[in-house]
Amino acid sequence: MKEHRQAKILEIIRRQEVETQEELCDLLNREGFRITQATVSRDIRELKLTKVSLNGGRKKYISLSDMGDEMSDKYSRTFRDSVVSVDMAQNILVLKTVSGMAMAVALAIDTMDCREIVGSIAGDDTVICAVRTVEETEALVRRLSDILRN
Secondary structure, three states: OHHHHHHHHHHHHHHOOOOOHHHHHHHHHHOOOOOOHHHHHHHHHHOOEEEEEOHHHOEEEEEHHHOHHHHHHHHHHHHHHHEEEEEEEOOEEEEEEOOOOHHHHHHHHHHOOOOOEEEEEEOOOEEEEEEOOHHHHHHHHHHHHHHHHO
């Protein structure tokens, strides 16, 4: 059921502009799915959907996987231009960023497909990521530091 619902979400956002979770929930309910906004919120997170700006100040949901290499390059540049330092505390990855850029860096990390990361939280200038093990955290610190050097 979940896979079918998530496939329907991707279909919906590809064929029309959806601005809010509530709007997406209504569209899914019209398609026969009986779900709540909380379920839609989880699906959005799992599908790695993000919002992009449209003309006139409106926004719409899109799938990160649909954005292609151009967006991947933009996220790589955002990461390199915004991260000040990469550090760790046990299995916690800590990224310090330029003020106001932590959310953009967290999104960039999401596009990097770092499967070691269980979850992340972004503030104003800090991204905290929970990583499965200390060893994976150490490897991730090296990998992200290499990206900064290139």
